[in-house]
Amino acid sequence: MQIDVARSFYTVDEMKEHIDNAAQFKFNMLHLHLTDDQGWRIAMDQPLVNPSGIKYTDLTEISGKTAMTYNDAGVLQGTELGHTGFYTKADYQEIVRYAGENGMAVVPEIDMPGHTTAALHAIPQLNSAGSAPKPLSGTDTAPAQGSGNVGGSTFDADNPATYEFTKEVLTQLAAMTPGPYLHVGGDESHVTPHDKYNKMITAFAGQVLEVDKKVIGWNEYSSAALPAGAVVQYWAGNRQTVANRVLANDSKVILSPAEKTYIPQKQESSQTAGGTWACGGPCTLKNHYEWDPANYLPGVGDDRVLGVETVQWGEWIRGMDQTESYQYPRALATAELGWSPQASRKYADFNQRVGALGGRMALEGLTHFKTTGINWTTASAAPETIPVLPDTSSLPEVSPLDLALPAGEFTGGAYLTLKNLPANEWLLVAVERVGKARGNANRFEWVRSNELGTAPLNVANGVTPGDYNVTVQGETGSLLGFATVAKSSPANGNAGN
Known part of the structure; x- marks a missing residue:
């Protein structure tokens, strides 16, 4: 670009x-x-x-x-x-x-x-x-x-x-x-x-x-x-x-x-x-x-x-x-x-x-042109809350976001359990830092719902400590879930800036 x-x-x-x-x-x-x-x-x-x-x-x-x-x-x-x-x-x-x-x-x-x-x-x-x-x-x-x-x-x-x-x-x-x-x-x-x-x-x-x-x-x-x-x-x-x-x-x-x-x-x-x-x-x-x-x-x-x-x-x-x-x-x-x-x-x-x-x-807050002929979704619907599990090392790190994250950074943080997902549908899982219109850790990935199952999803692997919004959308743009999670730095890790 x-x-x-x-x-x-x-x-x-x-x-x-x-x-x-x-x-x-x-x-x-x-x-x-x-x-x-x-x-x-x-x-x-x-x-x-x-x-x-x-x-x-x-x-x-x-x-x-x-x-x-x-x-x-x-x-x-x-x-x-x-x-x-x-x-x-x-x-x-x-x-x-x-x-x-x-x-x-x-x-x-x-x-x-x-x-x-x-x-x-x-x-x-x-x-x-x-x-x-x-x-x-x-x-x-x-x-x-x-x-x-x-x-x-x-x-x-x-x-x-x-x-x-x-x-x-x-x-x-x-x-x-x-x-x-x-x-x-x-x-x-x-x-x-x-x-x-x-x-x-x-x-x-x-x-x-x-x-x-x-x-x-x-x-x-x-x-x-x-x-x-x-x-x-x-x-x-x-x-x-x-x-x-x-x-x-x-x-x-x-x-x-x-x-x-x-x-x-x-x-x-x-x-x-x-x-x-x-x-x-x-x-x-x-x-x-x-x-x-x-x-x-x-x-x-x-x-x-x-x-x-x-x-x-x-x-x-x-x-x-x-x-x-x-x-x-x-x-x-x-x-x-x-x-x-x-x-x-x-x-x-x-x-x-x-x-x-x-x-x-x-x-x-990313301004974009509403191209004619596209069925644009909006952010007006109130999403449901996904249960948030506490940070614990006993939970496996199963993350469809891994490929989008830089290597060599620390792991750990909050986990989400995704439940009652539609069968075999593309989901957009997005992670955005709270308090920044365009946070320094925006990540998103398309994943199949049947690939996630009910396994915990690590939503904050390799990103700066702070609060993050996690949004899950269906392939038609419907909001399936939303949560705010906290990412804290582990004792032996180094946070990014």
Whole structure:
């Protein structure tokens, strides 16, 4: 899942909400779009060796204060402007830690050589003969960009400071990113001469290798000479051309075609905000679901597909509620494609299961679009109470949630006995921390009722101590049971944060 924090910023707490939302649906990668024309969101330290005298701290001191400064045509009327801000290194590392705690690895992106106005606005040394846009009269940096226009910025391929700057930024970013990937962008660099573009992309990819990371870039970057194993992220363009480059370079691919995964696009024509360019109209939930990543790029089989990605951009949406309502339920379609082979997928079945999640998402406070044609459940019914047994080591740990929980954490806690269940029915067993709209231990799993029987269910294995709500729903969304249980840390265990 990609979150665009460059055009409109999300705080650390808001990013934790994004992670909570995504992790419960088994997303395992968080792609952070940290820089763009409208803002620079990651702090950089001053290096000891700095030949060009670049003031790296100005990236956030200056361009951490910029964002979308007016609302483009597709933005919901009355919506606030883009949010400004940036992450300190400690902030970023906290996001990385929290994502990892919830089974997600962070993939940071520094978009270049285009989408670079924020860097050009903050750093005079990057402004030279081949850079764009040009500084205004009497200034030494490009003006800030507050619109959603794309393609008008570029670094200068013949300026040595360009490569000094990018190497330093990638080196610092790699040092605080435990995951294996760095993303260098590479999309929509329309004003960069093609030969200059390829020169810079090849250099940036080499710099990523120098810091012991694997490089990812949007599919335009596949025109350059890339190292073996470079990852291509497809979003738009001639599929055959991209496929040929992927095969020739022995690359892997991430698939995020705009018409199948882009979040700011309208879901239905009734929505007043959002774009329609990707699908020539609304990009519906069904459209996001009905495609096969293993057969999308000609000749590129599933052995080359690293995964699929739902992509949120910030030109048209602001704040958590708006973002969530455009992400969900369409992100659930992308999640299912990522984990389920084509032969096992049926939209009618998916449609029913998504509807059954309506009450759960409402209880969490997760804003979601009520897609037409889905029988959405609500959270208004008063659930019955399931008997709660005391914490005791004599009870066996029988948990359908085990596969969804991180390994190596402590066990024990409260147990539930599930009784009088309907025969052979899919049940949704959900565990959510009390007191947090999206708790740091949201877990859910579909299980067959006949697989549970009357065995005790350990609902709090491997999660932070605290109070948890446990909800059991039937496959039609009916609430079969509800309980609040306490999870305490055992004497020899270590709790998570």
